[in-house]
Amino acid sequence: MAVNRANEDYLLPCGRDVEQVWQRLDEIEAGRADAHELDCPYCRATRESLTVLRDLARELVAETEGPSLDLTGRIMAAVRAEVRRHDLLPLPTPEPGGVRVSARTVAAVLRFAADGVHGVRARHCRVSTTDTDDLAMTVEMSVAVSYRGFALHALDDVRARVAAAAEAQIGVRLKRLDLILDDLYDA
Amino acid sequence: MPLERTVAYAWLELVSSMTTPIEVDAGLPVGDVVVLDDATLVARAREGDVRAYEQLVRRYQGPMYRLAVRMLASVGDAEDVVQEVFLTAWRQLVRLHEDAAFVGWLYRTTTNRCLNVIRARKPRADVELDQHESSGSAGRPERAVETSAQLAALVSALDQLTGEQRACWLLREVHGRSYDEIADTIGTTSTAVRGRIARARAQLAEVMAPWR
Numbered sequence: 001m002a003v004n005r006a007n008e009d010y011l012l013p014c015g016r017d018v019e020q021v022w023q024r025l026d027e028i029e030a031g032r033a034d035a036h037e038l039d040c041p042y043c044r045a046t047r048e049s050l051t052v053l054r055d056l057a058r059e060l061v062a063e064t065e066g067p068s069l070d071l072t073g074r075i076m077a078a079v080r081a082e083v084r085r086h087d088l089l090p091l092p093t094p095e096p097g098g099v100r101v102s103a104r105t106v107a108a109v110l111r112f113a114a115d116g117v118h119g120v121r122a123r124h125c126r127v128s129t130t131d132t133d134d135l136a137m138t139v140e141m142s143v144a145v146s147y148r149g150f151a152l153h154a155l156d157d158v159r160a161r162v163a164a165a166a167e168a169q170i171g172v173r174l175k176r177l178d179l180i181l182d183d184l185y186d187a
Numbered sequence: 188m189p190l191e192r193t194v195a196y197a198w199l200e201l202v203s204s205m206t207t208p209i210e211v212d213a214g215l216p217v218g219d220v221v222v223l224d225d226a227t228l229v230a231r232a233r234e235g236d237v238r239a240y241e242q243l244v245r246r247y248q249g250p251m252y253r254l255a256v257r258m259l260a261s262v263g264d265a266e267d268v269v270q271e272v273f274l275t276a277w278r279q280l281v282r283l284h285e286d287a288a289f290v291g292w293l294y295r296t297t298t299n300r301c302l303n304v305i306r307a308r309k310p311r312a313d314v315e316l317d318q319h320e321s322s323g324s325a326g327r328p329e330r331a332v333e334t335s336a337q338l339a340a341l342v343s344a345l346d347q348l349t350g351e352q353r354a355c356w357l358l359r360e361v362h363g364r365s366y367d368e369i370a371d372t373i374g375t376t377s378t379a380v381r382g383r384i385a386r387a388r389a390q391l392a393e394v395m396a397p398w399r
Contacts, residue, residue: 010389018389048399049392056341056395057360060257067252067266075244075273080237082277104235111231121223123230123286144227185224 012042021046025054089127092135092171103127106170110139113165117157119149121185136175137166144183155179226286233280240280244273247290250362251297257357258301260346268300294364295372298354305350337398344394348387355380356387 010018021043037043087103111122124142166174231239255265345353358364366377
């Protein structure tokens, strides 16, 4: 590695710089020190300091200390306070007043249905009602599939499960499902 | 109304025009243990899935906190930064175009928030060092004292670096981020990042000399 301006401040009296010593640390530990490195007291002292530093850095890497236990709760409370409730879909009801469900909630139910198929994970899911029929919905869903466990019929299973969940769990007919396979995941 | 639908409604977020809306987490039933990949969680969170976002928070609050606590040497400031970072992330998810880029985005935002906190601080004398015992030496009581004294020395040596040098060294040596990513975070070139890390390493090694 070329000596750049940053390292010139850290030249050792022997002419090598700290960064050079650092770059060679593994080589020397593997027993491939050159003649200078075997004899030079400056290089040896620097090497020893760098080794202490490297070991401490490894301790920092291994640290598991986390924030106080209620931090997740505080973050999520703030997040929930900002959740916007829009895109409401009507649900069938014989009662006056009407019942509506958020598209976000319907999407969560449909994603869960799709996740039930082995090797499939639902990602994007947009739900909307059709222009002509309030009690039928169109859904656009993207899925990622496991590249080890993927089989083409899995998408047919997704289609069947999503349609079944729409009717049985939400009570709205699935008029159209646009399914997009847009990613693979490693599992 | 059919019974099965009534049951399903119980865990849906219902909004009736006759009642006050109640917030219920939409998502998977309790007991789900599938560990989902980041991209899936980000895609879901972007569309308002709070439970998916909570999994991301639980997955990454630890590393972001550890970065912030070493940057700021203060537990309270570090928690404030982490909280802000995750709230900002939630608000800006729609603008994150690549789902897999989430972690890089978190590191970038956490680093920059920490640098802002440091810039806003009064001169160094006011900064209280908040040193942590190492958890890495558990079970090695003989080394425990020395190790924590070494760590204490490292922590106070870190505090002598500039904020940007400290960020570069921590991101590279402790969090394993790439030079390009760090350069992007700090707003410089990867050559400059290498230079800063080299300088930081030399300064830190000097402080470690008594322990060799």
